[in-house]
Amino acid sequence: xxxxxxGLHFWLPIAHVEAPTxxxxxxxxxxxxxxxxxxxxxxYYVSPSLSFLRRGTLSYLLLTTxxxxxxCSIQSDFKRLVAYSSVVHITIILLLFLSISPLSYKTILLxxxxxxxxxxxxxxxxxxxxxxxxxxxxLILRGILLATPLLAFLAVLLFTLNVPVPPYPSFFAEVCIxxxxxxxTSLSLIFIFLLSLLVIVYSLx
Numbered sequence: 557x558x559x560x561x562x563g564l565h566f567w568l569p570i571a572h573v574e575a576p577t578x579x580x581x582x583x584x585x586x587x588x589x590x591x592x593x594x595x596x597x598x599x600y601y602v603s604p605s606l607s608f609l610r611r612g613t614l615s616y617l618l619l620t621t622x623x624x625x626x627x628c629s630i631q632s633d634f635k636r637l638v639a640y641s642s643v644v645h646i647t648i649i650l651l652l653f654l655s656i657s658p659l660s661y662k663t664i665l666l667x668x669x670x671x672x673x674x675x676x677x678x679x680x681x682x683x684x685x686x687x688x689x690x691x692x693x694x695l696i697l698r699g700i701l702l703a704t705p706l707l708a709f710l711a712v713l714l715f716t717l718n719v720p721v722p723p724y725p726s727f728f729a730e731v732c733i734x735x736x737x738x739x740x741t742s743l744s745l746i747f748i749f750l751l752s753l754l755v756i757v758y759s760l761x
Contacts, residue, residue: 559591559650560643561617572639577683580635584642585676589668592649596661599653614654614737618747621647625754629761634692635682637758641718642675644755648733655736663732670726674717681711694761715759720752 560568572580624644631637649667652660684707685700686692701708720730730752737744 559595560588560646561620561650568643569636569639572642572679573633573636577679577686580639580679580683581676584679585672588642588646589672592646592653592664592668595650595653596664599656599661610654610656614651614744617647617651617654618737618744618751621651622747622751622754625751625758628758629754631758632694634685634694634697635679636692637694638675638678638682641755641758642671644751645671645675645718652733652736655739657736657739659732659739660736663729663736666729666732670717670729674714677714681707681714719756719759721756 568583571583575583621644624640624647628637628640628644631640645667649664652664652667682692685697688704688707689697689700691697700711716724718726720726734745734748737748
């Protein structure tokens with residue numbers, strides 16, 4: 557339950573939005589990684605013979621990650637946008653866990669490191685914006701470059717950590733995700749490509 561699996565609970569985006577900046581930072585940087593640590597500890601007991609159950613769960617997770625990426629693209633609240641994008645990235649860890657390959661475990665470690673840097677930093681940035689302007693609405697914060705060029709530069713820099721295009725670091729993790737999920741089923745590449753496209757859309761937005 558430490559992993560944000562859509563359909564099993566709905567608490568995580570609400571907890572992110574309602575919590576103070578410090579709480580969101582700890583939740584995104586530390587607590588969400590506990591679920592992946594538990595999965596890695598239990599990976600020895602996962603049987604590769606349960607392919608039907610594994611593929612069904614993988615298909616469900618692919619659909620929900622695309623759905624949550626669509627939700628990110630229509631958000632008007634900056635903190636809610638960061639919260640939903642954080643949920644999408646953590647759900648990908650469960651996708652990699654279900655692919656059961658040596659590369660997937662290395663990619664999980666890579667994603668945890670990237671997410672541990674980018675997501676808490678974005679939550680701290682949202683907290684700084686809210687302290688200065690008393691709003692989290694993206695429409696109002698659009699002209700932030702004129703008021704605080706430094707914070708605007710930091711926002712662009714932090715969101716580029718999430719964009720899966722070269723030469724940004726998340727591109728290498730995205731390539732590993734393609735390879736790991738293709739190892740399970742080739743049809744999932746369509747969903748992964750759509751997910752990558754939506755990540756670029758809401759990050760640029």
